[in-house]
Amino acid sequence: MAVIQTKNLAKRYRKIEALKGVSLKVEEREIFGLLGQNGAGKTTLIKILLGITRETLGEAYLLGEAAGTPAVLRRVGYLPEDHRFPDYHTGHSLLEFYGSLLGVPRGERQKHIPEMLELVGLKGRMHYKVRTYSKGMKQRLGIAQALFHNPDVIFLDEPTDGVDPVGRREIRTLLQQLKNEGKTIFINSHLLGEVELVCDRVGILQSGELIREGDIASLTRQRGLFLIGLAAGQTFPQPEVSQKGYAVTPRGEFWEVALTDGQSIDPVVDLLRSRGLSIRHLVEKRQTLEDMFLETVVAAQPGVDEPVTRRKGRPNSMRHDL
């Protein structure tokens, strides 16, 4: 059963179409990353799923029920982007407040608040006012409140925003642990490196449309491009490989072999071995998620982010001064 599902979900804010018929599914125990440029509609999608914003068209389901109902929200944790906790609370009292709204019994709240704050590294500061927290600490507190009631589904909008590298690694570990516990996690993030490390599947949202979706491995795999490295002192037989119809390019100490349609890397390997050469490195070259993202986004809407400096003359904002 899909834990999160949308069908032709559309949202219009007056003249702006924030979502244009988005259909996606996230399965149980999956970490799903939603990528997209600013204003692509990522946060709108999450807000619709949580009932904070209402869809214009289409359907949204969470845990098999209509999204946004109190019964569903009881099983959902949420860390919004640009969250703003009431700064008159302490970390402890904030979890106490949210825990009460979530219906967590008092005894459980008293027991779990210190545990949860310890988990995110805030136990020592739990009785300090939120206004004294750094950005990273507020982010950790945000994660704590999202996980506090042991939800089945967790929505995290930019979870590592403002967190230092050590903290990011801790969050990644935590997410993996939550996945192992059977949680479903939905992440919005600009930090593609983070997403690549933690997500099972990703979707790319561009101007309100889901333009690509799949698991990380399949999206970043680049078919037909291999990197080969030989033992020290051995020479790569470039002319012979080229004669067999492969395009060969030196890449530092390695050689990049490009396959055309229908070709296999096996004849190249056979050739090297028949020459008595020792293969020390053979790997199918993959794109990073960032490469794939940029390629996808630019292909979908080329020239959107064309830098102003490429234009001739002064930027538009200054032209009226002339």
Add this chain to the structure above:
Amino acid sequence: MKFLAILKDSVREAVDSKVFFVMLGLSTLMIFLAASLSFKPQPAKDLFDVLAFPLNSDWTDMTPEKWQKLGKMQDQGKLHVYQVRGVEPLNGAKDAPGSDFSVIVGVRFAKEEEADKVKRSPEGTVDLLKSRFGAFDELRVVEVTKVQLASSDNRNLPEKPDPKEVYFELETHPTSVTLRLWPHEPSIFFGAFSLSGLKTVPLGLQLYIIEDLIVNWLGAWVAILLSIVITSFFIPNMLRKGTIDLLLAKPIHRVTLLSFKYLGGLIFIFLNTAFVVSGMWLAVGLRSGIWATGFLFTILVITFFFAVLYAVSTLFAVLTRSTIVAILMTCFVWGFLTAMGYTYKFVEDYNHTKKTELAAEGAQYSENWFGTGVRFVHFILPRTRDLDFLTTRLLVRDLLTANQIREQKIDTTAISWGESITVNCVFIGLLLGFSSWWFATRDY
């Protein structure tokens, strides 16, 4: 549990703001000032002089004109048929409202023969003194337990008794209203500053002046203004981007959330009002000995008054998400409602006068468009001025006599409480209903 959580959150937010401490400080200061009041009873004779005064005339069916005429007669010395000639305590302290007293009342006659006749047969005057001495307005200020002709050796008799005067000795016992009719000299800061200008004023009237000052002036203006400021933060802060997302993602219906937030603000103000009013009631009660329970009811009236204004604040907070707009609009509506109340009263008085004038001439009065418009607006808008009346009446009930109410020119116009409270409740309901609908249907 959710309601308590939101209430606690509102209290936490209010405590965090400095305005709360200003309000708490003012409340504590008011209680301290009340606790520093002292009331020194004036000589018992002052009270008994007042109590003898009604024996000199027929007090039934008194009109303002009759009161004026009586006042003139008293000034001219024409009303002194019955006069108190001496007072001394039978038990208890001298000049203490709780003591029993022996009072010598002299009854002056035009001729000695008339005086001698009464001395021989005093029963009629004894009955009169027994039944009417100590009655003031509708109240029995002291019980007359015994009346007899004063014996000639009574040391309170004048050194040279007037042959036209007959002296009676009365024994009195205090009643539940003796204290509040007894003139006292008030002072503040535990006797440091005497308010001697009020020393001829009965204690009840003094307390009315003090409590009216607090409830209708300080209570209505300062405390409610501060309450508006404190609570106006609650909803705009809740609706801030990044804060509202966290709340709406919790399993609580939006209408419930807004209602709880409204009730939280209201309860917060109720608690603060209860603190200051009951604190003052306790302080004034301990210092004066008068426990006017009507003053305590003003907690509910002030809270209800605030409920009307907080509904306005909630509406503008939901519509604009701005604290400043919520405060300004609430103050504007408050001012408008007050102005409407006074305009309505003016129109009513004007209509009444005109009707009476024209009726005398045999003509009929027809109201102009302005009067009709004012009456229509008054009908559909909350009657905050009625609540002022209610507050005054609650205070008056325990502290003043009918005569004092007339003297203080306190408006006792009949008000349809059912209609007034219904209109106020409907207004609150409509504003909160619209606010809830708006809040429930917006995207955040």
